[in-house]
Every structure is written in structure tokens, then in C-alpha cells.
Amino acid sequence: xxxxxxxxxxxxxxxxxxxxxxxxxxxxxxxxxxxxxxxxxxxxxxxxxxxxxxxxxxxxxxxxxxxxxxxxxxxxxxxxxxxxxxxxxxxxxxxxxxxxxxxxxxxxxxxxxxxxxxxxxxxxxxxxxxxxxxxxxxxxxxxxxxxxxxxxxxxxxxxxxxxxxxxxxxxxxxxxxxxxxxxxxxxxxxxxxxxxxxxxxxxxxxxxxxxxxxxxxxxxxxxxxxxxxxxxxxxxxxxxxxxxxxxxxxxxxxxxxxxxxxxxxxxxxxxxxxxxxxxxxxxxxxxxxxxxxxx
Numbered sequence: 001x002x003x004x005x006x007x008x009x010x011x012x013x014x015x016x017x018x019x020x021x022x023x024x025x026x027x028x029x030x031x032x033x034x035x036x037x038x039x040x041x042x043x044x045x046x047x048x049x050x051x052x053x054x055x056x057x058x059x060x061x062x063x064x065x066x067x068x069x070x071x072x073x074x075x076x077x078x079x080x081x082x083x084x085x086x087x088x089x090x091x092x093x094x095x096x097x098x099x100x101x102x103x104x105x106x107x108x109x110x111x112x113x114x115x116x117x118x119x120x121x122x123x124x125x126x127x128x129x130x131x132x133x134x135x136x137x138x139x140x141x142x143x144x145x146x147x148x149x150x151x152x153x154x155x156x157x158x159x160x161x162x163x164x165x166x167x168x169x170x171x172x173x174x175x176x177x178x179x180x181x182x183x184x185x186x187x188x189x190x191x192x193x194x195x196x197x198x199x200x201x202x203x204x205x206x207x208x209x210x211x212x213x214x215x216x217x218x219x220x221x222x223x224x225x226x227x228x229x230x231x232x233x234x235x236x237x238x239x240x241x242x243x244x245x246x247x248x249x250x251x252x253x254x255x256x257x258x259x260x261x262x263x264x265x266x267x268x269x270x271x272x273x274x275x276x277x278x279x280x281x282x283x284x285x286x287x288x289x290x291x292x293x294x295x
Contacts, residue, residue: 003262008277008290010046011039017282019064021131024141025095026067028121029088029129031190033059033180035246037067044068044176047292048242053173056239058159058230059181062129063089068178069149076152077168079159082189083200086156088124090204091117093152100142103135116203120196129190156204160221160229162236170234175241177234177295181226183248183285223250224261231269231295243271243293249286258289271295 011017016039019030026037044055055069060078066089069076076093080086094114102115103122111119122138124130133141157164221229227245249256262273275292282288 003273003276005276005278008279010043011036011279011282011288013280014282017280017288023067024145025070025092026064027131028092028133028138028141029062029124029131030064031062031085031129033182033246034062035064035180037064037071040065040068040178041071043244043290044072044074044178047244047290048174048176050174052176052241053171054175056168056170056175056177056234056241057179058177058233059179059226060089060154061085061180063092063154064180065178066093066152066154069093069152070146073146073149075149076154077170078154079157079164079168080154081156081158083156083204084120084124084189084192084197086154086204087117087120087200090114090154091121093154094148095142096148097139097142100139103139113203113206116199116206120199120203123196124192127190127192127196160226160233162233165233165237165239170237170239172238172240175239177230177241177243177245179230179244180246181223181230183223183250223247223254224257224264227261227291228264228268231265231271231293234295235270239295241295243291243295245291245293247289247291248283251285256286258291261291265291265293269295 016036019034021027023037054075054077057065057078060080062085066076078089080089095118099115099118125133155164155167265271265273271293273293277290279288
């Protein structure tokens, strides 16, 4: 299939690229690679050739893609290796007003993971990536945000491991993968107090019935390795659809990896790179591009 390079206006300016601090639910916590949930939602609808049954993010971080899927009323399936961010994404994906109603009561060891994630988010306020929201504001967000979509889920684990995709129970119907993999090799999870990190690890172990590795202790892999590995893992569970992968030139000496990434996708997966969309310069490293594949 011929590969097309063209200009794309979504996002069109820096304010559209960055998370919206007024967006209910999404504003609870952001990571360094978080995007604007409404821009992501527009991109998904614009680039998908058919109505997707699920939005997938194999590097879901703090859940901007999860919020986008929620805005669209589409099921979300995400993977995230850092337990703190996995809890954030899980809360954005699955917490609704009923969990907000239970937030003020004392914790109980039998509380479901969604409620525990919401409590963790309350504690993460004013930490790195957190906002400065009161408990009342968190509850108000849940009241005015779209309802969680049944069947949405997040696992804490390595998205290049096919076993984690099996945990997500992905359908064979049309899917859209929208993701922003770590652009730089020195990425790690947010710096939060150790008790909160320990609580997050316990929550995700309960939520997925098995423990998962922490991002800080796992092997460091390059951007292209992560993208190709995630596509290969999806192929192993027979998912079909469109992948939209964000790319920025690395500031760690790797530079622009679009040519290398396209070649590796062609040679190491069954996916086709059909378009490379160039948007704008939103950081000091260069142009943000979207690599669009069919898999």
C-alpha cells in the first residue's frame, strides 16, 4: 500500500496539543506525554475508516486516550507498565458517580479497585502530575462527565507481551489504536511518595489478579522497539483496525525515527503504514507527526 505524507491540522496549535486543565475527569492527573482528550477523540473519528468498537492504547499513561474514548462512548482497552499511571487510567476509564458517592466513607479492604483508584487520585492531588482539585471538585467531575463505557479496562503490564492483550479480551471487530509511546529513553513513571506507589502496586495486583512489573525496574527499550512490539502483540490476538502512533524527534540523539519506524513496521509486522501526518512544532525537539497504520 502506498505511503502518503501530508499536513494535518489536528492539533493545530500548542493549546490543542496539551491537556485541558478544565476537562472533567481528564484533569485529575497528567503525565509528561499526556495529550488533549478532545483532540484525540476528533482524530480517532477522523482517521478511522469505520466506527470503531474499541479504542486501544498500549502506552496509556495517565489516560488521555481513555478519556477520549469515554467522551465518544466507545469501549477502552489500555495497558500501562507504571502502576501509579495504570491506576490513574483505570479511574478515568471506570469511575462513575456511584464511586464518588462512596469516596467520603472510610476505606475497607474489600473495596473494589475503581474506588481504591479514586482514593489514590485524591491523594495524588498536588503531587507531580496532579492538579489542585478538592474532593468536591472530583465528585462534580464524575457527575457531569459521560458515563463509563461497560467493558472498558486497563491492565498494568508490558504491552509488548501478548499475555497482557489476552487479559484485555479484545474483540476482533474494528479497533482504533491511538497511542503516544515514550519518545525518550530516560522516561520513567511519576515521582510520588513511596507509600502511594506501594498502594498503586497493590491495587493493580488486585485488579488484574496478578502482579505486574514497575516501570522503574523494567528494561529500557527504544521508541521503535516499543511500537513494533505492541503491534506484534496485537497481531497475536487477531485484532484488526487502524493504529495512530504519535512521533516526536528524540532529544537523546535518536532524532527523527519515522523512516526507521516505517521500515520496521513493514519488515517485522503485518501492518501497513498508509500515512504519515505532520502537524506542528509543539516542543523543542521538532514536529509532531502521526504514523497511521492498518493492521
